[in-house]
Amino acid sequence: MSIAIMKAWRERAIRLAILAVAVGTLPACDQFRSPASPSAPATTQEVALSWSPYVGVHSDGRALSAYQDALAALRRSGRLNGVRMALHRNEPVDPVIKAVGSLGLEILGLVDNDYLFDPDIEGAIDRIFAAYPEIRYFQIGNEVTTILPPGGPTITIEQYAAVFQRVYAHVQARHPGRAILLTQSALGSGLRGPTELETLTSLALSGMDPNKVIVAINSYDPDNLSQFSGLLGGALRPFRVWVTESGRPNPDQQTSFVRDKYPLLRRFLRAERVYWYVMWGGDEGPDSDFSLIKFPASHPNYWKSPLFDLLTEGR
């Protein structure tokens, strides 16, 4: 074969290789698009497919009428099975929790961080169990190393592990079968949450019955959960996982968040439940735009988010 023909074949091979690289570049460029770029609002069907029927509710008597109205609407539409509510130390029996429970909703009781410093936390657990016989799931603390105000007492994850161990041992000894405990919620992105969960696992969870404890994670950024994979496939493999807080602080993006991000929470964390944060986060302030409703004092004319409207549409 002549050198000219050989050269022609070589040029053809080069063109083909360049074409292959160029074709491959197209999907690569697509992946460089910002995940934060605006996406189209979700449809009712898309939200219904992805939604998890659980919501966080702040206990506030001023919002009770609106809560009853809004929660009942979600319940009627089949979009709500349960709520997560904090059990505050200064209120032995919270009438808002009782009122919400009377709607037939399952309650996840969040044992407030203040309890963690009670020298007689076993006694506190006894009183909580007595006050709320209808509650089966109790979460012991929430984001304990990050949200306690620096002016007051703070706790490390090692200290928390010791407290959680005490609560677990007490419940198994004095109240066997009475409750399922949830760990404090690890922060769902970055390194801190996964590292703390690793510590909690080695200090406490590895010696506990996975049928009696559920691992809790708060995740507002479901695209960055890779640090949990090794734990969930390792020492935490037999444990169930609930996402106890997730959401988006922008009412216009809430529906697309549910459509796009809830599936990732299930997929990456095998989360059985996702609790939306939050039913009402205040009429102003940093949590306000997470809300499904606002201005509850204006009941019955309180504000409803597009996500709320979509969840209750036609019901």
Place this chain on the structure above:
Amino acid sequence: MTRLRVPLAGTLALVFCILAPATLPAQTESTEGAGGGRKSGTYLKLGLAYWQGDIFSESSLTRWSGDLFGADYALTSVSLEIDTYLPWASFPISGFAIAYRKDAIPSLEAGHMLSGTLFHDFDLKVLAVKVGGGAEWGIPSLNFDQTEFEVTADGTVRYRHTYPGRNSNIPVGSRPNGVFYPFVVLSLVTRPGPLLLEFGMRVNYIRFHFDDYELRPGDEVIRAFDERQVRVPYLFANIGLRLF
């Protein structure tokens, strides 16, 4: 809808059909270049790779989905690699490569992979067939993680979580957080002048976990865990420049 499945043979045939016309005539040539000596050198390569498949349904190389947008995972990777072609080509090693590959490009946390490869290139004059193997280590992309839920009429919830088992430690974050696995690679390479052009397929042998959970009313949980090595292929194209 039934997904179109392209078997391995079809994929390899496609690769062969694209590049074979360029190689077959060259086989009749006896030598290349003055003296017919082997062309050694070290190249810096930029590459693109495309993966797709259906680990969840346990398909991999032999049941590779031909539906570009219907697979359970599909991702594009970019890579930076240094290839060295040794001056001699004694079997089985005629060169080696080290590479960094970024999978799941938007994610900062995951999809960072380092690899080392030993290869032999069979010179077909115009092109070379390169066969190699090596090992890869890093934080895998979450694109391979899947969980599928099913709720039955009595309220029982079943789900299967499928993911690459972490078997190595990366010195950042919670542990174990890394994977380490072997791979084999087959490619066609041409090195005109200072350039290098390459197209091929790599098959990774990754150990996957298949974790089944059944949650019955009353919080009774049944678990069944399994692990299997799965062949995970991808196609790649590289363009390189000779450094020295």
